[in-house]
Amino acid sequence: MEPIVHTVWEPVTGTxxxxxxxxxxxxxxxxxxxxDYDKDAGLISTASADKLLDIVEDNGYIVTYILESHAHADHLSASRYLQRVLSQRQNERQPLVCIGEQINQVQATLGQIYDIPESELHDAFDYTFSDGETFRLGNIEAQVLHLPGHTPDHVGYIIGSNTFTGDSIFNPDLGSARSAGKLLSLPGHYRLYTGHDYPPKERRGENSEPSGAIPYTTVDRQSKENKHVKLGTQEDEFVKMRNERDSTLSEPKLLRQSMHVNLRGGRLPARSTEGFKIEHIPAGVIRAG
Incomplete structure (x- = not known):
């Protein structure tokens, strides 16, 4: 059985x-x-998350899981806001906020860098998945696929013939893949849904998305066309390319703010922190502590 998949692009962070x-x-x-977060103004908004809630309400869905592919470094997670609103709407049937079990390693390392109290990291997520673990969405079995490389905690989710890859692979014309071996070994017709898209000029307007952003391609297409890891790419060649390319990249614009929220499992810091300006917190958005 195949699931229904709704794709919603957030253009500010390309997510x-x-x-x-x-x-x-x-x-x-x-x-x-x-x-949503405006770094300069210090304003937090739930506009993007509310679009998701509208889809859920319009279709009569019952949300049981809010899944993270990894601790994102480029956007703040709306998981706890969504959990609070959905719990109220679903008569206290609270969805679980989940991530890969290696999040502990990421929290231990980056928690020290960003001076996050250990008490705000302990049990920050409702559940952490191990590699190969399965869970159910109604009658559909889903499987967790550990995809370290982008981050140690990174996982993908296989649901039907769809794999939600997070940042482990991007669309073929962007490449930027990590942990691609597992993904490219899946059946050729499987869809690989990416965590981001940053459509180049020639692709804008290609499909129904005004931006030209594309949510997925197939394993077959990635294997033939991905500019960084198509079939035949040698490991040493890929490692050399990644090291050279990564050395030229600047850090994500919302790195500090994202880490403060996402390592806490989607909660804002209990107090103001250096470099994280917050002027307004909408109703339903949760602080740690």
Missing amino acids: WQYIVSDPSTKQTAMIDTVL
Whole structure:
């Protein structure tokens, strides 16, 4: 059985957000959600998350999981805001906020760098998945695929013939893949839904998205066309390319703010922190502590 997949692009950070639902039971997962943040003004908004809530309400979905592919460094997670609102709407049937079990390693390393109290990292997520673990969306079995490389905690989610890859691979014309071996070994017709898209000029307007952003391609297409890791690419060649390319990249614009929220499992810091300006917190957005 195949799920219904809703794709929602957030253009400011280029993030693809997903709603995945079992059509027979309406049990649903949200994947890699975005809490809007204006760094200069210090304003937090739930506009992107509210679009997801509208889709859920319009379709009568019951959200049981809010899934993170990893601790994002380029956007704030809306997981706890969504959890609070959905719990109220679903008569206290609270969805679980989940991530890969190696998040502990990321929290231990980056928690020290960003001076996050250990008490705000402990049990920050409702559940952490191990590699190969399965769970159910109604009548559909989903599987967790550990995809370290981008981050140690990175996982993908296989639901039907769809794999939600996070940042482990991008669309073929962008490449930027890590941990691609596991993904390219999946059946050729499987769809690989990416965590981001930054469409180049020649692709804008190519499809129904005004930006030209594309949520997925197939394993077959990635294997033939991905400019960094198509079939035949040698490991030493890829490692050399990645090291050279990574050395030229600047850090994500929202790195500090994203880490403060996402390492806390989607909660804002309990107090103001250096470099994280917050002038307004909308109702329903949760602080740690």
